[in-house]
Amino acid sequence: MSTPATDPGTYRPRPASLAGRRVRAAVIGTGAIGRGSHLPALAQLAEEGETEVVAAVDIDAIAVEEFCRAGGVPNAYTDLDLMLREQRPDLVTICTPPTLHRAQTIAALRAGAWVWCEKPPVPTLADYAAVEAEEGTDGGPYASIVFQHRFGSASSHVRGLLTSGALGRPLVAHCQTTWYRDSAYYAVPWRGRWQTEGGGPAMGHGIHQMDLLLDLLGPWREVRAMAGRLVHDVETEDVSTALVRFENGALATVVNSVLSPDEVSRIRIDCERATVELTHLYGHSNANWRITPAPGVPADELAAWRDFGPDVPSSHLAQLRELVASMRAGERPRSSGADGRTSLELIAALYKAAFTDATVEAGEIGPGDPFYTAMHGNAPGWAPAAAKAVSA
Template identity: 50%
Template sequence: MTRMRAGIVGTGGIAGSHARALSAYADQVELVAIAEIDPQRREKFGKEWSVPGRYPTLAAMLERERLDLVHLCTPPGVHATDAITALDAGATVICEKPPCLSLAEFDSILEAERRNPGHFVGIFQHRFGSAGQAARRLIRDGVLGRPLVAVCHTLWYRGDAYYQVEWRGRWDTEGGGPTMGHGIHQIDLLGYLLGDWTEISARAPRLARDVETEDVSLAHMTFANGAVASVVNSVLSPRQESYLRFDFELGTLEVSHLYGYSVDSWRFTPLPGSPAEEHPPWPPEGEDVPSSHRAQLGAVLASLRAGERPPATGASLRRTLEIVTGIYASAFTGRPVRRDELTADNPFYHQLNGGSGA
């Protein structure tokens, strides 16, 4: 089997997760090149992972290398430009969260995807743990009855030192605060499990950090299936937790973790006297695959080998950015926002702060 050729753009902390994932599939893909503007970081990363091709820019890398996969590990503000460049070079792009800074940028990426052979994949690894996959099957098959109530909390802590990095906490370079940069992982899993949404009411104040963006947000969501959810995103929470809870007609399914889960992170409570109590649908059978970059990359590689569209692309990926956009739009306008309002004539389609600069 011919191995795919991969390159990584940006060698900050998250790039190591991509390199480790690639090394787990060394029989299928080879990390042949990196692009990093800082020469010391470039050489250090290149030596650590034995990467032969080391370039100062994405353009230089693409000029010299034929790549099947380009992994974007750069700050969010350049994701859209770099993704379009890599797609136009014929590669599939695997992009760290957030995918880009706005729905307008995302639609530009989709347009580049349509005219090229590659795909734009967003890294949302929580979809790919075996427990998350099992939960999706249970919901899809109606085993737990209708979903009624959900909770989606990303309660993390980031002190003032975290925001000394120049691109963090700014609308023009990070796109938003914890809603965009932190809670988006749990938001993605919420949408992946419950499907499309219809309306959001939200607040996004700045309570403690000296930044442009919010440092906490709270939202109420209604889904197309009638379920309602509360969503909280925070960087002000000393006891950190990533927590999702789903209350169905026949029981409650919940997961608590920080940056990644296994089956043991989940708990199911059946409705007393229900079929789910007599025949518990949880825990799932089979191998316990933790949520991780490795799990997602395996799914992407399998799809590409089969000639299929990889998961976490297209409409399902756009939905995640739509939820984030809806939270900001409601917070800035002070009113509920419907999903069908987020069209090209809406200022929040173009910038998550609606262009207010506040």
Template identity: 40%
Template sequence: MTSPTMSVAVVGCGIGRQHIEEGYLPNADKFRVLAICDIDAGKRDAVADALGIPRRVAHFADLLAMEDIDVIDICTPPQLHREQILAALAVGKHVVCEKPLVGSLQQIDEVIAAESRATGKLMPVFQYRFGNGAEQAKRIIDSGVAGRPYVATAETFWTRRADYYAVPWRGRWATELGGMLMGHAIHIHDLLLHLMGPAAALFGRTATRVNPIEVEDCFSASVQLECGALAALSGTLGSQEEFSRLRLAFEHVTFESDQTPYAPGVKPWRIVPASSEIARQIDSLLSGWPDVAPGYQTQFARFHAAVAQGAALPVTSADARRSLELATAFYHSAEAGIDVRLPIGPEHPRYRSWVPARFQTA
């Protein structure tokens, strides 16, 4: 028996176009994109014309009023996410939302509570998790073959110049809600936590060295994970060569991701076993491995299956909270110059906002 097709409305024509082209259209048996929303009529019509989307609106409220829409996919600037998520859940829609999900841990807890009362489900977008490389590593780690985790590195070396920050909402605390940690490295940091578990402590530094912006475009950190392993995180938007890379050292296996800057989880990873016996066990685990379509295509297909079957989503709002908690610890550590312990609850000084004090308004 086939599952019913879900009707989708996408708000925001930037990354929203990628969601349609790479996520929904390859899953045409599962989704129909019926509406596109953007305040820029030129962008809105260009996307709708190119991709055959029948409805075009300028106002988010118009999507909420469409009774035949099952899913609202939010691809707007970050400061709009909280209000739009809550409004969509309140009228019974399922929600897919780009990163960062919201602007504070207080807000993510508010959203999680709203989702628990709603008929719709909320899925944050963390597409790096989906693809052959990342999922093969996940299977090996979860099987126990890799053994005890020792150490990891996560590197985000990208390039962003003045043309990127010509978009008015970028590079500002009030609208982008952060810099590299929110808009760029958040994906590989999520993948690290997805593979090795939550963080327990972090000491981090941030800097603005590449661009004349408010937010950070360079960072580094030392992290202790709950499992006992140590991790080093680093990134810059001033690299002359773009790459993203994870390296994970376990008792019996070392993993190194593909270095494709925006999709390090897709291609097969370099897997180095400690012995021929470990190699044999890995070969057995991966025998008959089915090809996993990359990124949005697989995440959205699994979202459809989870909703249809009433099962757990492939990425949850709790996953988003863990990601935002790491960033909160990072910003607090960088400003206060201290080692920050996790988890972070309502008593923490950055629970209501991770924005550095000098940029906060009364």
């Protein structure tokens, strides 16, 4: 965690061009995801001459000093505003709890830095709109979300097969994130609460698989859903199921759970000419994908479908490499703006459908809808006591 920004409007924007120099990066939040995923990805690109990590920020002075010492980062801060003023990074990676994402992302954007923020990007659609309003135009800076499952050789190959029509029309899909989290996991104060985590497994766990499903199948049209608290004493759900109809006509089931001892992440898409299936847990490579042809598919065509090319696993590194390329080109990166909002919109619709027992249409949730400003929508039985008191 790190300190929120207070007065970012006084910062000077960074130089527009990154030509001939490394991207100066800063890591906000030095916990497990910062240490285990963001810093190693930045370090690999540093070896390739693309980046340099100039600073890290955390409210825990001892933790940030140790992070910097272990990672060779030259500047440790406990104040985000001060770091932005003094270091003027080109890129800020945000590895803090969701409740801090909006303020920290806006602070970095106003300082002229691009942002790469862990999922969920922000707790609500209203927060996402506030972030979008701070983005630059015609070259950035832009705020991108960590959706690393979209990236890598296999997801790129399958996306191409689907969009080209090689596999025929997508017909039936299944998206599954069935994981296991015990009571110790929810003992962390910010977990399981709407205000600080934004939602339960749909928001904090299944968002990755749902994002990949949307990236592969395209826009959705309507959703129906159910949710429950079956085990954990939390404000949010601990399991949800949904039925989703896509604009291309495909029908999908979505299951998100933290109650499942046999943990698995899975996407299956049945098309007219083949079934494509991904089975993994926290990341995938070419070997995690399987393509099963319908009868009559020629052997040479199947061989082409199964040729995923050199194996580039899904990872923070794969996404960061593409993000840095977008920065150098001055182009909006994938998983930012409208493209980054798609998963958050589906999750908001899933919650609204589950808590109101109604079918929710794409584009339905906007300003004035209670689910636009809170994922619980002040729904009876789901809104925290403080939210119900405010709305009374």
